[in-house]
Amino acid sequence: MSFEIIASNLLSGVLWGGILALIALGLSIVLGVMRLINLAHGEIMVAGAYCALVIGSLTGLDPLIALPLIAAIMVVVAVPLQQLLLAPLAGKGAEAPMMTTFAVSLILQNLFLVGFSADTRSIGQGYSTQPFSIGPISVPLIYVLGFVISVGIIGAVYLLVNRSAFGRDLRASALDPVAAASVGVNVRRVHALTFGLGAACAATGGVLVGIALSFTPTTGAAYLLTSFAIVVLGGMGSIFGTLVAGIVLGVIQSIGALVLGDGFRDLVGLVLFLAVLAVRPAGLFGRRT
Amino acid sequence: MMQENSLGRSMAHPLTGSVAPALIVAVFAAAFMTPGLLGNYEVEIAYRLMLYICLAEAWNLLAGYGGLVSLGSAAFVGVGAYAFTSALNAFGVPPIVGLLLAGLAGGVFAVLVSPAVFRMRGLYFTVGTLALGEALRLFMVNVPWFGGSRGLFLDADFPSREALFWWALGLLALSQFLITVYTRTRLSIILRSVRDDEDAAAQLGVRIYRVKLVAFVVASMLMGMGGGLQAYKLGAVEPYGMFGLPWSIDILSMVVIGGLGLRYGALVGAFFVITLAELLADYPEAHIVVTGLVLALVVRFAPRGVCGLVIDNWKRRRSETRGSEREVQP
Numbered sequence: 001m002s003f004e005i006i007a008s009n010l011l012s013g014v015l016w017g018g019i020l021a022l023i024a025l026g027l028s029i030v031l032g033v034m035r036l037i038n039l040a041h042g043e044i045m046v047a048g049a050y051c052a053l054v055i056g057s058l059t060g061l062d063p064l065i066a067l068p069l070i071a072a073i074m075v076v077v078a079v080p081l082q083q084l085l086l087a088p089l090a091g092k093g094a095e096a097p098m099m100t101t102f103a104v105s106l107i108l109q110n111l112f113l114v115g116f117s118a119d120t121r122s123i124g125q126g127y128s129t130q131p132f133s134i135g136p137i138s139v140p141l142i143y144v145l146g147f148v149i150s151v152g153i154i155g156a157v158y159l160l161v162n163r164s165a166f167g168r169d170l171r172a173s174a175l176d177p178v179a180a181a182s183v184g185v186n187v188r189r190v191h192a193l194t195f196g197l198g199a200a201c202a203a204t205g206g207v208l209v210g211i212a213l214s215f216t217p218t219t220g221a222a223y224l225l226t227s228f229a230i231v232v233l234g235g236m237g238s239i240f241g242t243l244v245a246g247i248v249l250g251v252i253q254s255i256g257a258l259v260l261g262d263g264f265r266d267l268v269g270l271v272l273f274l275a276v277l278a279v280r281p282a283g284l285f286g287r288r289t
Numbered sequence: 290m291m292q293e294n295s296l297g298r299s300m301a302h303p304l305t306g307s308v309a310p311a312l313i314v315a316v317f318a319a320a321f322m323t324p325g326l327l328g329n330y331e332v333e334i335a336y337r338l339m340l341y342i343c344l345a346e347a348w349n350l351l352a353g354y355g356g357l358v359s360l361g362s363a364a365f366v367g368v369g370a371y372a373f374t375s376a377l378n379a380f381g382v383p384p385i386v387g388l389l390l391a392g393l394a395g396g397v398f399a400v401l402v403s404p405a406v407f408r409m410r411g412l413y414f415t416v417g418t419l420a421l422g423e424a425l426r427l428f429m430v431n432v433p434w435f436g437g438s439r440g441l442f443l444d445a446d447f448p449s450r451e452a453l454f455w456w457a458l459g460l461l462a463l464s465q466f467l468i469t470v471y472t473r474t475r476l477s478i479i480l481r482s483v484r485d486d487e488d489a490a491a492q493l494g495v496r497i498y499r500v501k502l503v504a505f506v507v508a509s510m511l512m513g514m515g516g517g518l519q520a521y522k523l524g525a526v527e528p529y530g531m532f533g534l535p536w537s538i539d540i541l542s543m544v545v546i547g548g549l550g551l552r553y554g555a556l557v558g559a560f561f562v563i564t565l566a567e568l569l570a571d572y573p574e575a576h577i578v579v580t581g582l583v584l585a586l587v588v589r590f591a592p593r594g595v596c597g598l599v600i601d602n603w604k605r606r607r608s609e610t611r612g613s614e615r616e617v618q619p
Contacts, residue, residue, distance in 0.1 A: 037412045088589060094412050095358060099545055099588045106538065106581035110574045221534065225423055228416050263431040270424035277417050278405035 004136045009254045015143035017250020019208045021243045022150035023223055024230035025157060026201030032237025033174040033194045035094060036086065040101040041202055041227060042220025043108035048074060048203025049210030050116060052123050063123050063207050064145065070207055071200040078199035079192045086195070087188060105220070112217035122214040123207065146208040151243070153204060157197070158239045170194060174237060222266050229273030307473065310465035313342075313556065317458055332450055336522070338563055339457040340515055343464040344536075345543040345555035347511035350468055352541075353550030354477055355504040356411075356484030361418030362512055362540045364425045365395045367532035369513030370520035371435055377445045384445070384456070388517045395513020396506045403502050410487070422537055429528035440527025447524050456518055464511050471507065472552055480504055481550075542580055546587050548594030557595050 027041045038044075051070050052063040061069075085104065089096045122128070125142075132141040161167040172180035173190045181187045209215060209223070226249065234245030249269055256268030317335060320326055327335065344362065352358045372394030373387045382390070402421060409417040430438045448456070471477055482490040483500050491497050520526045539562065547558020562580060569576035591598045 037416060085585065085589070092592065096588050096592060098412060098415065099541075100585050102538075102541070103581040103585035103588070106584070107578050110578045110581070114574050221423070225420050228420065261431065263427070267424060267427040267431060270420050270427065273420050274405055274417065274424060277413065277420075278408050 004138075006258070007137045008139055009258050010251060011137055012139040012143050013251035013254025014247050015139060015147040015250070016212075016254070017247035018147035018150040018154075018243070019143075019205055019212070019246075020223075020226055020230060020250055021246025022153055022208070023202055023205035024227035024234075024246055025154055025239065025242050026198035026205070027224075027227040028231045028234070028237060028239075028242050029157070029161075029194055029201070030198040031231060033170055034086075034097075034191050036101070036195075037094075037098045038101045038195075038198065039098060039224065040105035040108060041198070042222070042224035043105045043112075044074070044078070044199045044220075045202040045206035045209070045223050046112060046215055046217065046220045047108065048206030049121070049123065049215045050112060051203065052207040052210055053116075053121060056123060063125065063211055064149070067149070067204050067207060071204050074199045074203040075193075075196035079196040082192050082195035083188075087192065090188075090191075109217050109220070116217065118216060118218075120214045120216050121210070123210040125211055128211050140212065142208075142212045146212055149208065150205065153201065154239065154243050157201065160197075161239065166190075166193065225273070226266065226269050229269050229276075232273060232276055307469055309553070310469045314458065314462045314465055317461065321454055321458075329450065332454055334563065334567065336453055336457045338559060339461040340518060341539065341543060341559045341563060342556055343457075343460050344512055344515045344540050345547070345559045346464045346468045347508040347515075348540045349544045349549065349551075349555040350471060350504055351508040353544060353548075353554060354472065354480050354484065355501060357501065357505065358412075358415045358541075359418040360415050360537045360541065361406075361420075361422035363532050363534060363536040364418075364422040365398060365509045365512035366516035366519070366536045367425065367429070367526075367528070368398045369395045369516030370526045370531040371429075371441070371516075372513065373517030373520045374441045374443050374526050375435070377443060378441065381444075384448070384521060387521070388456070388460075388514050391517025391520075392510040392514040395516070396510040398513070399505045399509035400502070403505060407498060407501055407505075419537075422532065422534065426528055426532035426534075429532055436527070438528060440525060440531075442525045443520065443523075445521075445524075448521055453518075453522055456521070460511075460514055460518055463514075467507060467511065468552075471504075476503070542584050544594075546583055546594055548596030551593060551596040551600070554594055554596050561595060 023041075023045055026044075027038060030036050030038050030041075048070055051073060052066060055061055055066050055069065056063055059066075063070075081104075085100050086097050089100060127145070128140070128142045130141040131138045132144050159167075161170055169180070169185045169190050170193075172183075172185050173187045173194075177187045180190075206215070206223075209219075230242060230245045230249050233249065234241030234243075249272070252272060253265045253269050257265040260268070317339060321332070321335065344366070348359065348362055369391035373391040376382050376387045376390045377384070406414060406417050406421065429435060435441060471480075479490075479495055479500050482493070482495060483497055487497055516531060520531070523530075543558035543562045544555050545558070546561055547556065548554030565579060565583070566576055569579060587594055593601070
C-alpha cells in the first residue's frame with residue numbers, strides 16, 4: 001500500500017468526520033438539552049437529502065446553495081412536530097418520548113419508501129466526483145466542501161449556544177429545566193427550538209451525505225448509530241468534543257475500511273462505540289458525573 | 290410509564306395468574322386438534338402468533354419488569370438461529386437438542402455481552418443494545434465464517450406444518466411457564482425494585498447486577514429458542530434476515546401496544562400487531578406506518594397499552610358502581 005493511498009484515505013477520513021460531526025451535533029444538542037434520545041434522527045437526516053433532491057429537480061437550485069432553505073424548512077417542520085408529539089409527554093419519564101421518536105422513524109422510513117421507492121439515490125452534481133489534489137494526495141472535492149461547510153455550521157452553533165440570549169436560555173434549560181423555568185426561561189419554547197436546531201443540523205448533514213455518497217429510505221439507521229458513537233465519544237452536549245470525536249471516528253472508519261475492507265467501515269465505528277460505552281460512558285471529553 | 294403499576298398488584302389474583310397462561314396454551318392446542326377448524330393459512334398465522342408471543346413475553350420480562358428496554362432482540366434471535374442450524378448441520382443432533390442449544394447460545398451470548406451493556410443505564414442501555422444488534426449483523430455479513438452474507442442452509446428435512454405447530458406450541462408453553470413462575474415469585478418483586486430505583490434497591494441489599502443478569506439470560510434463552518425454531522421453519526439462515534432490525538422493532542411494538550410491564554401485555558400486543566399485519570397484508574408499507582401511528586398514539590394516550598386501558602376502564606366502572614351503591618345505602 002503506497003503512502004499516497006494511505007495519506008489520501010486518512011485525509012478523506014478527517015474530512016468525512018467533519019460531516020459526521022455535524023449530523024451528530026444535532027443528536028447531541030437534543031440529548032443534552034431535552035434529555036431525549038431521538039431515534040428518528042437518522043430519518044430526519046435522510047429527509048434533508050430527499051428535500052434537496054426535490055428542490056433540485058423543481059428549481060434546479062444547487063443543493064449547497066439550497067442548504068439554508070433546507071435548514072429553514074426542517075425547522076418549520078420539526079418544531080410543530082415536537083410540540084404536537086413530544087411536548088405533551090414532558091414529565092412522563094424518558095422512555096415515552098424515545099418510543100415516540102421510534103414510531104416517527106418507522107413512519108418516516110415508510111413514507112420515503114412510498115414517496116421515493118427503495119432505489120438508491122444520490123444528489124449528483126458536477127463537483128461530487130471531482131478530485132481535489134494537494135501534491136500526490138487526492139480526495140474528492142465534495143469532502144473538502146462538506147468539511148468546510150460542516151465546521152462552519154458547527155462554529156455557528158457554538159456561537160449561538162455560547163454567545164446569544166437563546167443560547168443562555170438553552171444552557172440554563174439543559175442544566176436544570178425547573179430552575180430555568182422559575183427564573184423566567186420559557187423551557188417549552190427552548191425545547192421546541194432545540195429540536196428544530198437538531199433537525200436542521202441533521203438535514204444539512206444529510207444533504208452533504210447525499211452529494212458525497214448515496215442514500216436510501218433506510219440509510220438513516222447507520223448514521224443514527226454513527227452519531228451516537230460520536231456523541232458518546234465526544235461527551236454529551238460538548239460541541240467541541242463532538243467535532244473532535246467526529247473526526248476521530250471518520251479517521252478510524254477510514255482505517256478500518258482500508259485494512260479490513262469497505263464492509264467493515266460501519267462495524268469498526270460500532271465496536272468502538274460499544275467499547276467506549278462499556279469503559280467510559282461519560283465520553284472521552286465529558287466530565288464524569 | 291412504568292412506575293404506575295404498584296408492586297404486588299399482580300400478586301392479588303392467585304388463580305388467574307397461573308390458570309390463564311395454561312388456558313392460552315390449551316386454546317391453541319384445542320383449536321389445532323379440532324378437525325377442520327384451522328386451514329393451512331390459519332395454522333401459519335397460529336405459528337407466527339405463538340412464536341411472537343414467546344419473543345414478546347421474553348422482551349416484556351426484560352423491559353416491562355426489569356426496565357431494560359432493549360432494541361437488540363435481533364441479536365439473540367439471530368444467535369439462536371445460527372446455533373440451531375450449525376448444531377444440526379455439524380453434529381446431526383435432533384431438533385429438540387438443536388432448540389435447547391439455541392436457547393443455551395442465546396443465554397451464553399447474554400452473559401458474554403452483559404458486562405458491556407449493563408454499564409449503560411436507562412436510555413443508554415437501549416442505544417447500546419441497538420448498536421450491539423447492528424454490529425452483530427454487520428459482523429455476520431462481513432466475516433467469511435458462518436456462510437458470510439449468504440448464510441447457511443439447514444441439512445435437515447423440512448418439518449411438516451403440523452410438526453412446526455407443535456414445536457411452536459411447546460415453545461409457547463415453555464415461555465408461559467417461565468414467565469408465570471418469574472412474575473409470581475419474589476424474583477419479580479426484586480426485578481421491579483431494580484427497575485423503579487436501582488440505587489435504592491442496591492442500598493436495600495439487592496444485587497443489581499445479578500438480578501438484571503438472570504432476567505437478561507432467561508429472556509435471551511427464550512429469544513434464542515425462538516430464533517432456532519424460525520431457522521427450522523425456513524430451512525436456511527442468512528444474516529440480513531435473522532439479525533435484522535425488524536425482529537427488535539416488532540417485538541418492542543407488540544409489548545408497548547399491548548402493555549409494557551403488564552402480565553398479558555405481550556399476549557394482547559402480539560395478537561394486535563399480527564392481526565393488523567394480516568389485515569394490511571396487501572399494503573406492506575401501510576402496515577408499518579399504521580403500526581408506527583398506533584405506537585405513537587398508545588405512548589401518548591395509553592401509556593400502559595391496550596391492557597392498561599382495559600384495566601383502568603374496568604376499575605373505573607367498578608368504583609363508579611360502588612360509588613352509586615354507597616349513595617343509595619344511607
